[in-house]
Amino acid sequence: MPPVKSRREAYSEATRAAILGEATTLFAERGYAATSLEHVASATRVTRGAVYHHFADKQALFEAVLDAQEKQAIDEIAAAATATDPWDAALLALDAFLDKCCDPAYGRLVWQEGPTALGWKRWRECEEKYAYGLVERFVHALIDAGYLEGRAVETTIRFSFWILGGAGLALADATDEDKPRIRDEWSYIIRRTLNALRQ
Amino acid sequence: MPPVKSRREAYSEATRAAILGEATTLFAERGYAATSLEHVASATRVTRGAVYHHFADKQALFEAVLDAQEKQAIDEIAAAATATDPWDAALLALDAFLDKCCDPAYGRLVWQEGPTALGWKRWRECEEKYAYGLVERFVHALIDAGYLEGRAVETTIRFSFWILGGAGLALADATDEDKPRIRDEWSYIIRRTLNALRQ
DNA sequence: GAATGTCACATACACTGTGTATGTCATTAG
DNA sequence: CTAATGACATACACAGTGTATGTGACATTC
Numbered sequence: 336m337p338p339v340k341s342r343r344e345a346y347s348e349a350t351r352a353a354i355l356g357e358a359t360t361l362f363a364e365r366g367y368a369a370t371s372l373e374h375v376a377s378a379t380r381v382t383r384g385a386v387y388h389h390f391a392d393k394q395a396l397f398e399a400v401l402d403a404q405e406k407q408a409i410d411e412i413a414a415a416a417t418a419t420d421p422w423d424a425a426l427l428a429l430d431a432f433l434d435k436c437c438d439p440a441y442g443r444l445v446w447q448e449g450p451t452a453l454g455w456k457r458w459r460e461c462e463e464k465y466a467y468g469l470v471e472r473f474v475h476a477l478i479d480a481g482y483l484e485g486r487a488v489e490t491t492i493r494f495s496f497w498i499l500g501g502a503g504l505a506l507a508d509a510t511d512e513d514k515p516r517i518r519d520e521w522s523y524i525i526r527r528t529l530n531a532l533r534q
Numbered sequence: 535m536p537p538v539k540s541r542r543e544a545y546s547e548a549t550r551a552a553i554l555g556e557a558t559t560l561f562a563e564r565g566y567a568a569t570s571l572e573h574v575a576s577a578t579r580v581t582r583g584a585v586y587h588h589f590a591d592k593q594a595l596f597e598a599v600l601d602a603q604e605k606q607a608i609d610e611i612a613a614a615a616t617a618t619d620p621w622d623a624a625l626l627a628l629d630a631f632l633d634k635c636c637d638p639a640y641g642r643l644v645w646q647e648g649p650t651a652l653g654w655k656r657w658r659e660c661e662e663k664y665a666y667g668l669v670e671r672f673v674h675a676l677i678d679a680g681y682l683e684g685r686a687v688e689t690t691i692r693f694s695f696w697i698l699g700g701a702g703l704a705l706a707d708a709t710d711e712d713k714p715r716i717r718d719e720w721s722y723i724i725r726r727t728l729n730a731l732r733q
Numbered sequence: 734g735a736a737t738g739t740c741a742c743a744t745a746c747a748c749t750g751t752g753t754a755t756g757t758c759a760t761t762a763g
Numbered sequence: 764c765t766a767a768t769g770a771c772a773t774a775c776a777c778a779g780t781g782t783a784t785g786t787g788a789c790a791t792t793c
Contacts, residue, residue: 342789347741366653371779383780384743392781451650454565455703490719493704494697501696504654505689520689524731531730532723540761546770570750582751583772591752737792744785749778756773763766 351389354379359400363440367397367452397452398461404444405465408435412469421476422533426526428473432466433502433522437514442507446500462496470496484534491532498525550588552578558599562639566596566651596651597660603643604664607634611668620675621732625725627672632701632721636713641706645699661695669695683733690731697724 357378361370372393376383390396415431416424436442445466450458459467474492477483483491502521509517556577560569571592575582589595614630615623635641644665649657658666673691676682682690701720708716 344740350741368653372781373779382743385741387781388740388742393779447654451653454567454650455646455707487719487723490704490716490723494700494720494723497696497700497703498693500700501693504696505692508654517689520686521693524686524689524693527730528727531726543769549770571752572750581772584770586752587769587771592750735793737790739788739790741788742786745783747780747782749780751778752776754773754775757771759768759770761766761768763764 347389350379350381350385354381354386354389354396355399355403358396359403359440359444362397362400362448362452363443367448372396394453394457397448401444401449401461402464404441405462408432408441408445409465409469411435421473421480422482425473425477425529428469429499429522429525432499433506433518436503436506437518439507442503446503447507466499467492467496470499482533498528546588549578549580549584553580553585553588553595554598554602557595558602558639558643561596561599561647561651562642566647571595593652593656596647600643600648600660601663603640604661607631607640607644608664608668610634620672620679621681624672624676624728627668628698628724629721631698632705632717635702635705636717638706641702645702646706665698666691666695669698681732697727 354375358370358375361374361378365374372383372386375396376386379385386396390399412428412431412435416428418424418427436446449461452458453461462468463471471492474483474488474495478485478488502525505517505521506514553574557569557574560573560577564573571582571585574595575585578584585595589598611627611630611634615627617623617626635645648660651657652660661667662670670691673682673687673694677684677687701724704716704720705713
């Protein structure tokens with residue numbers, strides 16, 4: 336398997352990336368349902384055939400967009416959670432997450448469009464790899480460190496994930512000028528909640 | 535305005551109710567997107583024309599289904615919250631709500647299908663009248679009674695609503711045999727959270 | 734280096750589902 | 764008895780998805 340790319344491969348990859356980029360913009364701006372593959376194709380100056388060549392169907396394209404957003408987000412959040420103590424690390428991650436949700440594309444795509452585009456079930460399946468999975472790991476770390484009690488783990492994870500989702504959606508809904516305030520309010524209420532669950 | 539109904543009116547109302555009933559079943563069983571108006575019509579043994587005669591479009595039909603579910607739910611929950619102390623009333627309402635979410639139709643329609651069918655924005659607008667509005671009133675009552683602090687009210691309401699949504703969805707997802715356990719777990723974690731916010 | 738295969742994409746079409754415009758018949762009002 | 768209205772059925776226009784097929788540029792093989 337040669338590390339060099341043939342001209343064809345390079346072109347193909349560029350096309351794929353271009354489609355992904357335009358799709359990201361359009362899905363974020365107009366929403367999933369209101370964006371047709373014809374929109375995506377013409378914005379990329381290719382035909383729908385090209386889109387179907389690179390992505391199995393509309394949903395797969397959206398999932399690819401989501402994947403890219405989540406990968407980026409997870410990296411940033413994981414990078415921020417530097418503390419050795421799991422509790423402190425979780426709080427750092429929380430801050431990084433709330434920051435990330437202020438990014439319009441991330442907020443809209445992951446928290447607004449994601450569930451409505453894919454449905455809860457499929458969306459959660461996708462999230463297992465990323466945000467939901469991250470929460471899962473943090474919760475387990477907190478349990479292992481003795482900060483949280485070890486029963487009803489699944490519910491604790493879902494509960495936490497859900498609250499973060501609420502924050503994400505609230506921030507995605509908010510206007511740019513409201514975001515800092517809303518960010519702080521959610522940060523405050525989530526920290527209080529975490530303290531309540533701490534044992 | 536005569537209180538008696540003409541034959542035509544009676545027939546018409548029966549047809550409307552029948553369509554609504556079949557739509558409720560189908561939307562709950564197959565989901566909004568997977569249910570075509572042709573399904574609804576043929577299940578009711580009318581044509582799509584009749585459906586469009588009674589409901590402006592597919593979304594309006596779904597909203598009518600939702601309305602009926604929510605009216606029922608709100609009545610039951612309000613009836614359960616008999617305590618005079620707002621705090622106790624809120625806890626009673628919580629229990630009634632969790633019970634209601636164990637009803638498959640309510641859970642699926644309101645918490646699973648609602649947001650994905652209507653989108654967050656429209657769904658929240660519909661919910662203002664019902665579940666969201668109910669939470670809003672309880673939160674205000676708790677603030678007025680001095681149980682909760684009076685700042686970041688909007689965020690407190692959304693936070694509470696969101697947690698209830700998480701519970702609703704968890705219960706809608708659960709199998710019948712899991713429901714009691716999951717119900718209790720959420721009840722427990724929500725009560726702890728409420729206590730954390732109490733001042 | 735010509736023949737052959739393959740990949741990246743374009744073109745064309747079938748199908749599903751929504752919404753709308755029009756038609757029809759029974760009931761009701763005058 | 765006639766005209767109007769309401770409750771539905773029929774027929775159609777249209778958008779959007781997905782699929783089957785076509786085409787030309789590049790790569791591979793001998």
